[in-house]
Amino acid sequence: MNIYYYYFSCLILSSICFFNKRIGIIALIISVSVCLFFLPNTGDDYIYYKQAFDNAVYSSEFPFFVTNSTLTAEPLYLFYSSLISVVTQLDFEYFLVINFLLCFFIFNSKSLFKSENMNCLFWLMMLPVIIPTIFYFSPRSSLSFFLVLIGLFFLIEMNRVKAVLMFFLAIIFHSQYILIISYLLFVEYFILNKNKVGKNSVIYLLLTVSFLFFAIKILPYMISTISSLFSFLPSATVAISKLHYLTGDSDGSIRMTSLLSIIIFPVLATQVFRKNNLVYKKIGLDEDRTKRLSFYILACALFGMCINISFFNLPHVSGRLGRFSDYFCLVILIPIFFRMYFTFKTVVLISIFFILIAPVLYPTVYTVIN
Numbered sequence: 001m002n003i004y005y006y007y008f009s010c011l012i013l014s015s016i017c018f019f020n021k022r023i024g025i026i027a028l029i030i031s032v033s034v035c036l037f038f039l040p041n042t043g044d045d046y047i048y049y050k051q052a053f054d055n056a057v058y059s060s061e062f063p064f065f066v067t068n069s070t071l072t073a074e075p076l077y078l079f080y081s082s083l084i085s086v087v088t089q090l091d092f093e094y095f096l097v098i099n100f101l102l103c104f105f106i107f108n109s110k111s112l113f114k115s116e117n118m119n120c121l122f123w124l125m126m127l128p129v130i131i132p133t134i135f136y137f138s139p140r141s142s143l144s145f146f147l148v149l150i151g152l153f154f155l156i157e158m159n160r161v162k163a164v165l166m167f168f169l170a171i172i173f174h175s176q177y178i179l180i181i182s183y184l185l186f187v188e189y190f191i192l193n194k195n196k197v198g199k200n201s202v203i204y205l206l207l208t209v210s211f212l213f214f215a216i217k218i219l220p221y222m223i224s225t226i227s228s229l230f231s232f233l234p235s236a237t238v239a240i241s242k243l244h245y246l247t248g249d250s251d252g253s254i255r256m257t258s259l260l261s262i263i264i265f266p267v268l269a270t271q272v273f274r275k276n277n278l279v280y281k282k283i284g285l286d287e288d289r290t291k292r293l294s295f296y297i298l299a300c301a302l303f304g305m306c307i308n309i310s311f312f313n314l315p316h317v318s319g320r321l322g323r324f325s326d327y328f329c330l331v332i333l334i335p336i337f338f339r340m341y342f343t344f345k346t347v348v349l350i351s352i353f354f355i356l357i358a359p360v361l362y363p364t365v366y367t368v369i370n
Contacts, residue, residue, distance in 0.1 A: 056082035121335035130360035144174035269301035
């Protein structure tokens with residue numbers, strides 16, 4: 001099986017959801033699980049993730065489940081992978097499936113949306129690019145992504161303690177989310193006034209993004225300081241080892257999808273924020289949560305814009321640092337924006353269009369395996 005079997009299964013799944021969303025989601029769970037199990041070894045990172053899983057053993061010392069591997073990954077991911085390996089004694093392909101099912105359960109047990117329509121659209125937008133990227137090519141990006149997402153949902157619901165807990169777990173699971181999490185916490189604690197979106201919130205948000213852009217520009221001169229700040233984290237070694245990417249030279253390539261992050265997402269997010277009363281009527285949240293959701297959508301879109309402009313000629317860095325904001329806009333902003341104006345079935349058709357053009361927008365995903 002190659003990646004295009006998965007691609008065609010996405011088209012079939014979205015078509016099923018057009019007629020019956022519940023059957024479509026059940027088919028999605030089964031189809032994605034089957035594809036993750038049968039997609040071949042891609043080499044490169046796949047080998048290292050598999051090696052870490054296969055070489056896991058039980059140890060009498062903390063953290064008890066360890067692995068002998070060359071994979072550069074945070075301790076919590078290595079523990080998580082080793083735990084499943086030792087307990088289940090299954091092959092790596094089973095781990096990919098178990099990991100997907102766990103993330104699916106986590107999201108559906110704490111989704112911000114009580115609407116089946118919105119949850120269905122979320123998973124449809126996950127299909128063409130995000131699922132193969134975080135569940136197949138880079139498994140440690142999967143559970144960490146959902147931990148950040150659930151943490152953001154807790155912030156929107158004004159449950160700061162649980163949000164911080166989710167964010168902390170996400171960071172020690174995958175350190176690439178340190179910047180976006182720091183940004184989200186700053187927005188929550190220093191911009192939002194008494195947990196509500198105030199008149200000056202957007203102004204403060206724009207000032208924050210401007211400062212972030214300036215801070216990114218001076219990052220190359222602050223590597224040693226940043227290394228010291230990261231030293232308290234359990235994943236400090238991995239996080240610090242990645243800092244050299246920030247000072248890399250341009251490789252001459254540009255991500256086509258950076259235009260989505262720089263132009264399209266901020267424009268759509270602004271429209272959602274301006275018309276949150278219309279959003280309120282469409283997605284089934286109460287008014288306060290809808291305002292906070294629309295504000296955080298705008299905040300994430302502006303963050304992604306800032307990252308993609310700052311590292312426009314460094315697609316590897318912008319793709320990593322902007323991963324959460326880009327994915328969040330794809331699976332939350334896009335469905336909400338189109339749901340404001342169209343019926344559920346029309347938005348499903350729009351998601352089918354996104355699937356159709358996915359190989360053009362994200363050629364790397366569909367050319368690694370042929």
